[in-house]
Amino acid sequence: MSAILDVKNIEYTYIQKGKLFAKDQTFHLGPVSFSMQAGETIAIVGNNGSGKSLLAKALAGALNIEKGEILIANKEDGRERHNTIRMILQHSADAFNPALSIGSILSQTLRLNTDLNENQRREKIEETLVNVGLLREHFHFYRHMLSDGQQQRVALARALILDPEIIVADEPFAALDPSVRSQTVNLILKLQDELGLGFVFISHNIGIVRHISDRVLVMDKGVIIEQGKTHDVFTHPRTILTQKLVQAHTNLVEKHFVQKYA
Amino acid sequence: MALLEIKNLTLFIDAGDETVKALEKVNLTLNEGEIRALVGESGSGKTLIVRAILGAIPDNWSIKADRITYQGKSLLDMSGEQRRQIMRREIAVVFQEPASALDPSVKIKEQIKESIPDEFITKAWPWKQNKQREELTVNLLHRVGIKNHKRYMECYPHEIPTDISQKIMIAMALASEPKILIADDSTRGMESATKTQILRLLLKFNETKKLAILFVSHDLLAITSMAHSMTVLYCGQTVESGKVKSLLKRPLHPYTKALLDSAPSFQVSLPPKSKLVTLEGTIPTLQHLPTGCRLGPRCPNARKECVMVPVPRNIQDHLYSCHFPLHLPKNTKHKVYKEVKL
Numbered sequence: 106m107s108a109i110l111d112v113k114n115i116e117y118t119y120i121q122k123g124k125l126f127a128k129d130q131t132f133h134l135g136p137v138s139f140s141m142q143a144g145e146t147i148a149i150v151g152n153n154g155s156g157k158s159l160l161a162k163a164l165a166g167a168l169n170i171e172k173g174e175i176l177i178a179n180k181e182d183g184r185e186r187h188n189t190i191r192m193i194l195q196h197s198a199d200a201f202n203p204a205l206s207i208g209s210i211l212s213q214t215l216r217l218n219t220d221l222n223e224n225q226r227r228e229k230i231e232e233t234l235v236n237v238g239l240l241r242e243h244f245h246f247y248r249h250m251l252s253d254g255q256q257q258r259v260a261l262a263r264a265l266i267l268d269p270e271i272i273v274a275d276e277p278f279a280a281l282d283p284s285v286r287s288q289t290v291n292l293i294l295k296l297q298d299e300l301g302l303g304f305v306f307i308s309h310n311i312g313i314v315r316h317i318s319d320r321v322l323v324m325d326k327g328v329i330i331e332q333g334k335t336h337d338v339f340t341h342p343r344t345i346l347t348q349k350l351v352q353a354h355t356n357l358v359e360k361h362f363v364q365k366y367a
Numbered sequence: 368m369a370l371l372e373i374k375n376l377t378l379f380i381d382a383g384d385e386t387v388k389a390l391e392k393v394n395l396t397l398n399e400g401e402i403r404a405l406v407g408e409s410g411s412g413k414t415l416i417v418r419a420i421l422g423a424i425p426d427n428w429s430i431k432a433d434r435i436t437y438q439g440k441s442l443l444d445m446s447g448e449q450r451r452q453i454m455r456r457e458i459a460v461v462f463q464e465p466a467s468a469l470d471p472s473v474k475i476k477e478q479i480k481e482s483i484p485d486e487f488i489t490k491a492w493p494w495k496q497n498k499q500r501e502e503l504t505v506n507l508l509h510r511v512g513i514k515n516h517k518r519y520m521e522c523y524p525h526e527i528p529t530d531i532s533q534k535i536m537i538a539m540a541l542a543s544e545p546k547i548l549i550a551d552d553s554t555r556g557m558e559s560a561t562k563t564q565i566l567r568l569l570l571k572f573n574e575t576k577k578l579a580i581l582f583v584s585h586d587l588l589a590i591t592s593m594a595h596s597m598t599v600l601y602c603g604q605t606v607e608s609g610k611v612k613s614l615l616k617r618p619l620h621p622y623t624k625a626l627l628d629s630a631p632s633f634q635v636s637l638p639p640k641s642k643l644v645t646l647e648g649t650i651p652t653l654q655h656l657p658t659g660c661r662l663g664p665r666c667p668n669a670r671k672e673c674v675m676v677p678v679p680r681n682i683q684d685h686l687y688s689c690h691f692p693l694h695l696p697k698n699t700k701h702k703v704y705k706e707v708k709l
Contacts, residue, residue: 152558153528252649253409282408283585287629287645294640309558312588312632316639335639353559358632360592365615 110141115173134327148318156327165192193274197260208244254285271303311354371397374433381427400577404590407600459540465532469524476520482539507538530561602661609685619692
């Protein structure tokens with residue numbers, strides 16, 4: 106099986122302008138390279154400020170990378186990327202225009218990226234809404250009328266509507282409550298199964314990472330310090346940072362079982 | 368005696384043309400030196416309980432309760448001044464989202480100095496007082512595990528990372544050496560290493576200072592690792608409450624079970640990529656609360672009796688309110704369980 110996504114040595118420097126006399130603060134991402142097979146799930150973990158979100162943005166094309174290249178299904182990085190890689194933002198609720206109905210938000214995405222006419226767009230939107238477990242009627246709803254879980258589903262619908270091959274998600278589960286989180290995890294697993302999506306996501310929740318990802322990338326200070334099969338990384342972490350992350354998690358889980366069975 | 372006791376707290380929110388029961392007959396006790404977790408999803412009224420304890424209640428809310436007592440003294444009958452004294456010295460709160468709870472226009476140093484009560488300053492001369500305050504501030508920062516205090520004291524809140532501001536919030540709460548610490552969702556959105564640090568910190572204060580902690584969160588991993596007892600809240604109703612150990616071992620309420628099952632870390636034999644157990648639907652909004660047991664529409668074993676509010680029952684300090692509890696020895700049902708008198 107060939108890679109659908111090939112990231113080769115991408116680099117990016119983020120500069121935050123300092124105050125009057127203070128120095129500019131810079132953050133350097135990269136060089137980062139990894140590749141991804143069709144239908145694979147990759148999790149990116151790491152501490153705050155390790156460049157995870159920047160990497161996600163770079164993948165989705167929201168940043169202009171300075172060096173390196175991102176190849177999609179062996180195609181050169183180009184305009185079709187916007188249809189192949191779609192992104193779900195960290196706070197999906199804030200990413201919708203409150204003044205537009207869900208239908209017009211989704212329709213906008215289609216209008217800008219495809220040549221479908223009004224009726225075809227309508228059809229496509231309804232189909233996608235049903236696909237993510239919402240109703241056709243949600244077409245006419247506004248953001249504030251939906252619950253957290255439903256908003257997350259709309260965010261997923263917006264990502265799916267262009268039939269992408271890869272979805273990049275920045276902390277898709279962080280803001281959700283436990284029961285809704287499990288629902289979303291189930292939904293993503295189901296969609297992946299049906300559509301063969303590649304899924305790249307950032308998460309702090311080691312439990313979920315362990316459950317759904319095939320491979321893990323551990324990032325620190327803008328570079329990938331460790332990557333490998335989820336099981337291998339978690340059972341035999343090689344770097345100190347990974348060991349700390351895993352240890353912290355397993356300690357908490359162990360305490361849980363001590364409480365339960367002691 | 369219980370340090371903090373809440374009995375049948377009902378909170379009404381006046382939303383223009385209708386009144387909503389945002390909390391319905393909530394019970395909660397916090398004993399001395401105990402860590403109690405208050406668990407519930409967003410919209411279940413956790414923060415409302417915290418605000419009811421604090422007395423930070425807007426005009427369109429009203430409270431009805433059998434009692435809310437602190438060390439046997441009723442908080443509801445107190446004057447504003449007395450209550451403020453207690454809140455100032457005995458009960459401290461660490462609010463949600465430290466970044467927004469800190470004053471963005473004041474330096475960290477000044478904010479912590481302000482939170483130290485005047486009684487702790489023993490020096491007579493103003494310049495010496497100021498120096499003493501500064502020393503106490505540094506001391507506090509060291510106690511919460513910030514070693515290089517110089518790095519953060521002169522900063523404004525936006526310049527410091529979230530986990531440090533969380534620690535600073537804890538430092539400010541501990542400045543008055545309280546008896547109770549209420550931590551409102553302190554570990555939200557933290558990665559596991561930082562989370563463990565904060566939990567260890569709270570646990571340390573609990574062990575060394577006998578600090579009672581009300582830990583409000585929906586992070587089950589954090590809760591089960593340190594809390595002694597927990598109260599599970601759903602939609603403004605207490606569904607189950609008791610020792611963490613017995614709740615984990617045998618949850619009696621379907622909601623508690625669903626909550627525990629939803630965390631993949633707790634399932635040892637769960638194959639990767641398999642479906643997680645979860646309840647259908649989402650938590651209803653305050654405008655559309657179901658009658659009776661509020662879990663009703665989402666509950667897997669709901670029957671027609673569930674339109675009535677279940678009476679809370681108690682077995683060995685394990686309180687639950689459900690008509691059809693899980694794991695119930697059938698033949699002993701009527702002998703063992705005694706109804707709690709309301």
